Amino acid sequence: MSELPSRRAVLAAAALTAAAVPTLAACGRKHADVPSSGTDIAALDDVPDGETTVIYTPAGDPVVLTRSGDTVTALSGVCTHQSCSVRMEPDYILCPCHNSKFNADGTVISGPAPDPLPAIAVEVVDGRIVVA
Numbered sequence: 001m002s003e004l005p006s007r008r009a010v011l012a013a014a015a016l017t018a019a020a021v022p023t024l025a026a027c028g029r030k031h032a033d034v035p036s037s038g039t040d041i042a043a044l045d046d047v048p049d050g051e052t053t054v055i056y057t058p059a060g061d062p063v064v065l066t067r068s069g070d071t072v073t074a075l076s077g078v079c080t081h082q083s084c085s086v087r088m089e090p091d092y093i094l095c096p097c098h099n100s101k102f103n104a105d106g107t108v109i110s111g112p113a114p115d116p117l118p119a120i121a122v123e124v125v126d127g128r129i130v131v132a
C-alpha cells in the first residue's frame with residue numbers, strides 16, 4: 001500500500017521546482033547555435049598569447065578562444081548539456097549550471113555534458129578573429 005505525500009513534502013517539492021525554473025530559463029539557446037561565417041568575434045589582442053579565454057560575440061554568443069602566437073582556435077561556449085554559457089576556471093572550462101567541465105580542446109572532463117564543445121573554424125584577418 002502506498003502512502004500519499006505529506007502537505008509539507010508537496011510544498012517543498014513545489015518550492016524546489018519554482019527555484020529551478022529561472023536557472024533553466026537562463027539556458028534558452030540551442031547548443032547547435034554557433035556564430036555564422038564572417039562574424040567578427042574579437043581582436044587578436046583581446047586573447048593573451050598562450051591562453052584560453054571566453055569572449056562574447058556582439059550577438060551574445062559565448063566563444064572559447066585559444067591563442068598561440070598568431071594562430072587562434074575557437075569552440076562554441078554553449079554547453080552541450082542544456083545550453084548554458086561556459087566560463088574559464090584556472091585549469092578547465094566550466095559550465096556553472098550543472099558543473100560540467102571541459103578541457104581547453106573542448107573534450108568533456110566530467111558531465112553531465114554528453115558531447116565536447118563544438119569547434120568553430122576561425123581565421124585572423126587584419127588583427128581580427130573572424131568566423132571562417
Ligand code: FES
Nearest residue numbers: 079081082095098
Ligand atoms: S547546461 Fe552545462 S552542465 Fe548542464
